[in-house]
Amino acid sequence: MKIIYLIIFLVVTTAISCGSGKQGADADKGTEQKTGEATVHDPMKNKGIGPIKNIVIANEIDLEMAAKGEEIYNLKCKACHKPTEKFIGPAPKGVLDRRTPEWVMNMILNPELMIKEDPDAKALLIEYNMAPMANQGITEEEARAMLEYFRTL
C-alpha cells in the first residue's frame, strides 16, 4: 500500500507547487498602501470628502435662501433629523459650531463615501447606532440653501 501514499504525496506536491506560484503573484499585486495617521484631529478644520472644497458665508443670513432650504429639509431630511433635537441622526441646530460648512454640505451630498472614509462621519455612524446617513439626491444648490436654514435654528 506504500505506493498509494507515494502517489498521493507526488500528486499533492505537484498541485501545491503549481498553486503556490500563482498565489505568490496575486499576493504581490494585492498589497495595500498604508496611510499615515493624523496626530491631532480638529473637526473645525475638516472639510470632509466630496464636491465642496471652499464655501464663503456672508455675515448676514440670506432669509430667502434659508426658507428654500427649510422646505427641502422638511421634505427630504426631517424623517431622521429633527431640527433642534437628537432623533435618528443629530440635530442640525448649531452644527456650524461643530463642523465646517464644507463638511456639512459634503455630508449631505456624498454620505456614502463620508461614512466610509471621513473620521468625523465614521464616529457619528457609530454614535448613532449604525443608522447610515441616506443619500437623498440633493443638489449642491439645495444643500447650500439648507446650510443657510441651519444658521437660523
Added chain:
Amino acid sequence: MKYINKMKSVLTLIVIALIVAGISSCGQQAKDTDAFRKGALSSDVASRVYVAPGEYDEFYAFVSGGFSGQLAVYGLPSGRLLRVIPVFSVDPEKAYGFSEETKPMLETSFGFQPWDDAHHPELSQTDGNTDGRWCFINGNNTPRVARIDLTTFETAEIIEIPNSGGNHSSPFTTENTEYVVAGTRFSVPYPQQDVAINTYADKFKGMLSFIKVNPESGLMNIEFQVLLPAFDYDLAHSGKGKSHGWTFFTSYNTEKASTLLEVGASQNDKDFIAAINWKKAEEYLAQGKGHDVPANYKHNVYDEATHMATSNQMNTVKVLLPEECPGLVYFLPTPKSPHGIDVDPTGEYIVGNGKLSADLTVHSFTNMIAAIDNKEYDTIIEGIPVLKFEKVLAGTVKAAGLGPLHTEFDGRGNGYTSFFISSEIVKWKVGTWEVLDRVSTYYSIGHLMIPGGDSKNPQGKYMVAMNKITKDRYLPTGPEVTQSAQLFDITGDKMELLLDFPTIGEPHYAQGISADRIVSKSKKIYKLEENNHPYVAKSEDATKVVREGKDVHVYMTMIRSHFSPDNIEGIKVGDKVYFHVTNLEQDYDVPHGFSVMGFENAEILVMPGQTETITWVPSRVGVYPFYCTDFCSALHQEMQGYIRVSAANSTTELKWSLGE
C-alpha cells in the same frame, strides 16, 4: 500476490502519467495569455460566456415567460437572470395584481384575470432598429397586448383585443413602431353570440387588429381591425425597407375545421400568408370606410406620476371589410401550414416556415407587387385575391430539416431557421437558398433569437435557441423540469454551442438588444417632488390616519429604518384599512417592503419616491405587528410597528404615533 504485483505496475504507470500531466499543466500556466487562448483553451467556451463579477453583460435578452405570463430579462452572453417583469399574471413578491395601484392592470371585459400565457416580446423600433424604448408582448389566452416601459422595466399599459379568440400572431412592430399587431389564432363568432359550433364556416370570422402606438407616450389604441375568413392566424411580421407599409400574417386551418384540427386542418397542400397593406388601410379610414362596430374591451394604463393604474372601458372599434377595400389584403399560398413568418433585413424576402414540411418557402416582395399589378390571381376568397404561388415565390431552401418554425437573420446575408421535429438550427444563404451549416438543439427547438434578428440591422454575434423539451439537460426536479434556452456563437462559419441556461415558463419568442441602448435611460429612483399619488405623504409631517366610515386610510412613510406612524390604535374588526405607504428614500436601490401579520394579501415593495397601497380587513381583535420585508440597513430588524385591532363595537380612540 500476482494480483498485487499487477496492481503495483498499473499504479506506477498512473503515478508517472499524473506527474507528467501535472508538470505540463504547470508549464501551460507560464505561457503568455495570447498563446494560451489560441492553444489549449481554444475549445474552452466557458471563458466566452464568463462575465466577471461586477462586469456587465453585452446584451439584454427579453425572453417570454410563456405560461408564467411574465417577461424575463437575461444578460447575454452569461445567461444570468436579471429580473422577472410581471405582465399578465399576479406576482405577490411585487404586489402586482394585489396592490390597489396595479389591480386595474389585470382587468378585462371578463373581469380580473390573474393569469395569461405570454408569447412574443417585441422591442420598439425606429428606422427599423431596436431603440430600447418599449417592449411589447402579447397575452394569448384572453387576447391582450402589453407595453413595458424600458426606463422602469415595469408594465405600463395593457390593451384587450375585441373580436379575437386567442392573440397569437402578435405584437410584431412596424419599422417605426407605427403599429403593433394582433391577429387571432382562434376564429370566433362575429359578433360573439350563442350559436352551434358546427356553424363555424358561416358564423365565425378571423380578425386582424392594428394597434397604433403614440410615438411620444407609447400609448396604444386599436386603430382598426380587418375582418378575414375563419382561418387560424398564427404568426406575423411587418415589412421593412421596401416592404414597409405591409404586414404579413401566416394562417392554417384554411379548411375551416372546428373539431379534430390535428387531422382536419392539414388537408390542404397550401395555406395562406395574408399580406395587409396598412398604408392602404389608412387611406380607406380617411375615406370613412371603417365601420364603427360595438365592442367591449378594457384599456389599462399605469400613470408613473400618480404611481397608479386605471382601467378604462372601451365600447367601439373600427372594422374594415376587404370586399369594400380593394388592394387592402392579398393571400400568398404557402405550403404546409406555415407557422412563423419572417422578413429579411432588406425587406425583400418573406419566409414562410411550413411547419409540416421539410422545405422553407421564400416569397419575394418585388414578385408580390408585380403579381398584384398584373392581377395574377388563382381565385378570390371573400373578396381577397389569392396570388399565384409560382408568381410570388423567390426560392425554396430544399430539404433543410423537418418541421421549420421560425427564422432570424444575422445581417451578413444568412438566415437561421429552427426545425422542431429534427431538433436543429439550419443556417442558409439568403438568395441562393443553399444550406451552409446545421447544429443540434437539446431538445425540440421552438423560437430562436438573434439580437435585432427581425430588424433592419441585426447584431449577429449570438443566437439563442428556446427549446420545448428539457428532459435530461439539468439535475432532475421531479416530473416538472425547468424550461431551457441555449446560446450559440454565430460569428464563424460554424454555429457553436456555448451555454445552456434555464428559463421561466415556456419561452416562446425573445428579443435581444445592445445593453448600451437601454442602460443610460434606466431610471434609478422616482422623484418625491413628482409623486402625485392622491394618498402620498411626502414627509413625516404629512402622515396621518383618517377614518371614513368603515374605511380607514393610513398615510404612512418609510425611511431607513422606521415607519411613520409605527403605532396605530382605534382600528376595528370589519374595517377596511388602506395602507398608503410612501418610501421617502431618494437613493438608488433602497426599496422598503411592508406586510402585516395575517392580512390575507401580498407584501408591497415600494421603490424610492413611490407610493403603494395594500388593504387589510382585520377579522379578529388583538395587536398585530407589521415590518419591513426588504433588508434595508443595519437597523432593518428594528423597522417594525404595531397596529391594534379592537372589537367592532369598541370605543377605542383612533390615534397614531412615532417615538412617543
